[in-house]
Amino acid sequence: xxxxxxxxxxxxxxxxxxxxxxxxxxxxxxxxxxxxxxxxxxxxxxxxxxxxxxxxxxxxxxxxxxxxxxxxxxxxxxxxxxxxxxxxxxxxxxxxxxxxxxxxxxxxxxxxxxxxxxxxxxxxxxxxxxxxxxxxxxxxxxxxxxxxxxxxxxxxxxxxxxxxxxxxxxxxxxxxxxxxxxxxxxxxxxxxxxxxxxxxxxxxxxxxxxxxxxxxxxxxxxxxxxxxxxxxxxxxxxxxxxxxxxxxxxxxxxxxxxxxxxxxxxxxxxxxxxxxxxxxxxxxxxxxxxxxxxxxxxxxxxxxxxxxxxxxxxxxxxxxxxxxxxxxxxxxxxxxxxxxxxxxxxxxxxxxxxxxxxxxxxxxxxxxxxxxxxxxxxxxxxxxxxxxxxxxxxxxxxxxxxxxxxxxxxxxxxxxxxxxxxxxxxxxxxxxxxxxxxxxxxxxxxxxxxxxxxxxxxxxxxxxxxxxxxxxxxxxxxxxxxxxxxxxxxxxxxxxxxxxxxxxxxxxxxxxxxxxxxxxxxxxxxxxxxxxxxxxxxxxxxxxxxxxxxxxxxxxxxxxxxxxxxxxxxxxxxxxxxxxxxxxxxxxxxxxxxxxxxxxxxxxxxxxxxxxxxxxxxxxxxxxxxxxxxxxxxxxxxxxxxxxxxxxxxxxxxxxxxxxxxxxxxxxxxxxxxxxxxxxxxxxxxxxxxxxxxxxxxxxxxxxxxxxxxxxxxxxxxxxxxxxxxxxxxxxxxxxxxxxxxxxxxxxxxxxxxxxxxxxxxxxxxxxxxxxxxxxxxxxxxxxxxxxxxxxxxxxxxxxxxxxxxxxxxxxxxxxxxxxxxxxxxxxxxxxxxxxxxxxxxxxxxxxxxxxxxxxxxxxxxxxxxxxxxxxxxxxxxxxxxxxxxxx
Numbered sequence: 001x002x003x004x005x006x007x008x009x010x011x012x013x014x015x016x017x018x019x020x021x022x023x024x025x026x027x028x029x030x031x032x033x034x035x036x037x038x039x040x041x042x043x044x045x046x047x048x049x050x051x052x053x054x055x056x057x058x059x060x061x062x063x064x065x066x067x068x069x070x071x072x073x074x075x076x077x078x079x080x081x082x083x084x085x086x087x088x089x090x091x092x093x094x095x096x097x098x099x100x101x102x103x104x105x106x107x108x109x110x111x112x113x114x115x116x117x118x119x120x121x122x123x124x125x126x127x128x129x130x131x132x133x134x135x136x137x138x139x140x141x142x143x144x145x146x147x148x149x150x151x152x153x154x155x156x157x158x159x160x161x162x163x164x165x166x167x168x169x170x171x172x173x174x175x176x177x178x179x180x181x182x183x184x185x186x187x188x189x190x191x192x193x194x195x196x197x198x199x200x201x202x203x204x205x206x207x208x209x210x211x212x213x214x215x216x217x218x219x220x221x222x223x224x225x226x227x228x229x230x231x232x233x234x235x236x237x238x239x240x241x242x243x244x245x246x247x248x249x250x251x252x253x254x255x256x257x258x259x260x261x262x263x264x265x266x267x268x269x270x271x272x273x274x275x276x277x278x279x280x281x282x283x284x285x286x287x288x289x290x291x292x293x294x295x296x297x298x299x300x301x302x303x304x305x306x307x308x309x310x311x312x313x314x315x316x317x318x319x320x321x322x323x324x325x326x327x328x329x330x331x332x333x334x335x336x337x338x339x340x341x342x343x344x345x346x347x348x349x350x351x352x353x354x355x356x357x358x359x360x361x362x363x364x365x366x367x368x369x370x371x372x373x374x375x376x377x378x379x380x381x382x383x384x385x386x387x388x389x390x391x392x393x394x395x396x397x398x399x400x401x402x403x404x405x406x407x408x409x410x411x412x413x414x415x416x417x418x419x420x421x422x423x424x425x426x427x428x429x430x431x432x433x434x435x436x437x438x439x440x441x442x443x444x445x446x447x448x449x450x451x452x453x454x455x456x457x458x459x460x461x462x463x464x465x466x467x468x469x470x471x472x473x474x475x476x477x478x479x480x481x482x483x484x485x486x487x488x489x490x491x492x493x494x495x496x497x498x499x500x501x502x503x504x505x506x507x508x509x510x511x512x513x514x515x516x517x518x519x520x521x522x523x524x525x526x527x528x529x530x531x532x533x534x535x536x537x538x539x540x541x542x543x544x545x546x547x548x549x550x551x552x553x554x555x556x557x558x559x560x561x562x563x564x565x566x567x568x569x570x571x572x573x574x575x576x577x578x579x580x581x582x583x584x585x586x587x588x589x590x591x592x593x594x595x596x597x598x599x600x601x602x603x604x605x606x607x608x609x610x611x612x613x614x615x616x617x618x619x620x621x622x623x624x625x626x627x628x629x630x631x632x633x634x635x636x637x638x639x640x641x642x643x644x645x646x647x648x649x650x651x652x653x654x655x656x657x658x659x660x661x662x663x664x665x666x667x668x669x670x671x672x673x674x675x676x677x678x679x680x681x682x683x684x685x686x687x688x689x690x691x692x693x694x695x696x697x698x699x700x701x702x703x704x705x706x707x708x709x710x711x712x713x714x715x716x717x718x719x720x721x722x723x724x725x726x727x728x729x730x731x732x733x734x735x736x737x738x739x740x741x742x743x744x745x746x747x748x749x750x751x752x753x754x755x756x757x758x759x760x761x762x763x764x765x766x767x768x769x770x771x772x773x774x775x776x777x778x779x780x781x782x783x784x785x786x787x788x789x790x791x792x793x794x795x796x797x798x799x800x801x802x803x804x805x806x807x808x809x810x811x812x813x814x815x816x817x818x819x820x821x822x823x824x825x826x827x828x829x830x831x832x833x834x835x836x837x838x839x840x841x842x843x844x845x846x847x848x849x850x851x852x853x854x855x856x857x858x859x860x861x862x863x864x865x866x867x868x869x870x871x872x873x874x875x876x877x878x879x880x881x882x883x884x885x886x887x888x
Contacts, residue, residue: 014112020070031055032105127507142514165267201239224249246329292340316758342368421473483680535689538662570643576669583613597639
């Protein structure tokens with residue numbers, strides 16, 4: 001189809017659509033009659049276009065309509081709610097921009113409608129009574145953003161820290177005292193009570209500027225590599241404390257950057273300044289669900305790429321913190337705690353160990369805190385969909401443990417996934433600490449219409465809790481890290497994960513007219529890498545882990561089935577297409593298996609090897625995984641795949657997995673990531689790091705990682721025939737020209753080296769924590785007002801929803817006997833990834849719960865009344881369908 005004309009800048013959809021309908025009135029009358037003929041329903045984009053195809057049977061006429069303005073509007077429509085005689089359209093002309101109109105099918109009259117009105121149309125389909133209730137709960141988080149600036153261009157989305165730096169720079173400009181907030185911030189810098197940077201003698205902008213002029217003269221007398229200690233006393237007499245740098249050159253640079261920022265602030269200088277300030281020593285990362293550990297956990301329920309991400313993230317953070325602290329001239333040991341759940345029934349893992357040092361780090365540990373109920377400690381694993389009744393108590397217990405282990409408050413708290421983000425937001429509020437969140441994956445976008453159909457799904461997935469928790473955490477966060485643009489705002493044709501939370505409804509529960517805006521400057525793209533000590537190119541023969549080769553050979557080619565592999569490869573000379581993921585619906589391993597089974601050309605060219613889940617459904621406790629296991633067996637039988645497929649059980653040794661990627665590359669094979677949606681795609685990064693040509697879903701992050709046809713290939717998970725033929729084409733070309741395979745392998749590696757490393761990630765993320773930490777002080781009043789709104793919503797809505805999630809019956813577990821220990825300073829060698837070292841016991845320093853900016857009761861029990869900054873909310877026992885949020 002030729003490119004359609006776009007709207008004039010001054011026109012809205014409501015203004016332009018009437019004329020567009022008039023030009024094709026006959027066809028549109030017929031089309032709209034068809035749309036309303038089936039009664040109330042929710043139509044997706046493809047359904048609408050199918051109706052247009054049926055209504056305009058003449059191909060030339062249809063082409064004319066679709067290439068005009070009406071075609072542009074229809075092609076930009078994401079969905080339509082049909083409530084005869086009206087059809088309400090949700091039109092998305094560009095990422096982040098939405099307009100809503102309703103069309104009367106009888107006379108084609110068009111009216112613009114508000115977000116709230118459009119959502120009511122959707123609700124009429126599912127719960128008409130609630131849709132017509134004037135007192136139905138309506139949430140508007142955007143109403144609290146009355147002074148926060150917003151990005152305005154789709155192309156700017158995800159560049160929040162740059163925009164925030166510009167905003168802060170403008171606020172620091174102007175009068176002579178405009179920069180006083182920066183001076184106050186510097187005065188507050190300390191480490192465990194020891195002043196850093198400046199003391200109270202430099203408490204005004206003028207005093208600090210004058211002192212900097214003198215100090216720069218003092219430091220200029222020393223050579224660049226002179227240690228800070230040699231002139232420390234001279235600077236101290238002027239009002240300067242430690243933290244400026246470790247050498248004369250570093251001190252001079254930092255002083256110059258601060259002088260320029262005080263005189264004429266600009267965004268680049270401000271970002272550089274905050275990357276140097278000594279304000280980040282202690283970091284807490286939350287990830288409650290699943291089996292979080294360093295050995296024997298990958299492949300267990302709810303346990304996958306997120307663990308790898310966090311462990312690599314922690315190592316990168318520690319390395320960056322150690323570098324920064326050294327360059328600041330300080331003798332300080334950073335501390336990083338990954339806080340997760342302690343699981344007494346640990347299935348042979350160390351998930352029942354309270355404190356565990358993270359391998360290849362000096363100052364980073366996993367801290368495990370159990371889920372507790374009135375009956376005691378919950379012993380068994382709990383699905384990520386069922387964790388919500390435990391999270392409030394978990395956050396309180398975790399806060400006490402963190403203070404006990406760290407012996408001080410952390411400087412930054414980061415959450416992961418819905419549960420971790422909620423817990424992180426609760427703790428950050430209590431301790432008044434900068435909060436960053438990372439979603440990894442938002443379930444709302446994985447399950448179509450899961451918001452509108454929440455009642456049908458709630459008994460299985462508890463989306464009412466999860467989506468509410470997501471809204472609370474997103475709005476509480478100071479900054480949000482995403483791996484890709486698509487994660488935030490999608491593509492031209494598909495909304496992003498976060499964008500789908502901009503406005504949505506859960507009929508019978510609540511209506512979000514303003515959830516989260518993708519134009520909020522809290523959003524930042526910060527892509528991770530892969531551990532390059534584990535995932536390195538197959539051509540680096542001297543680094544290859546050849547000790548794994550016999551085991552990998554057996555894993556791939558041994559004919560007999562056992563507990564680790566199922567099926568066999570009759571022709572062992574064929575290249576292998578390889579995939580590794582959790583065995584759930586979204587990861588689409590069964591979809592890939594079916595594509596392969598249907599495509600005879602592909603089956604003649606290659607074998608299929610998948611690493612996913614279990615073979616025996618009785619070994620799984622996950623409902624979705626059980627269904628996918630059964631489906632895999634059915635597909636293998638249906639397409640007679642034995643002899644061409646090897647199904648390997650989930651693998652937990654990442655070093656062997658790295659070598660497995662390289663062994664697949666040795667066969668001149670390829671990696672395939674067929675997910676229906678993938679927020680980022682760590683396995684894509686891993687495979688490309690190993691030099692394995694990669695085919696990955698075009699739905700989500702992999703579409704940004706791979707440049708299609710250059711560094712890999714995009715595949716459409718919703719079009720199996722096209723995708724399997726694309727893979728077959730590649731192997732046919734590679735068979736004829738071996739350099740074709742080699743060139744694509746090299747291009748994939750080049751893409752990784754240019755864009756995806758953990759060093760870049762750590763530097764950007766920690767600088768965000770620093771800048772947003774300052775920003776939250778500059779915007780304190782609005783932040784407090786918004787948190788009051790969030791607190792009310794949490795107490796009156798979330799807590800009651802969480803009570804509705806069943807708690808399984810169990811015999812109370814004995815409390816863990818592991819004593820919190822003072823950490824070792826050095827982790828074991830890299831091979832300890834399979835057996836992390838035990839830590840020696842020592843006495844732990846207790847921190848009183850009164851240090852919390854909130855109420856942690858000595859027993860850790862949760863009160864039914866919540867006290868939040870003077871606001872007392874008593875949560876009702878039943879979630880009503882029509883109560884009003886009161887904001888004081």
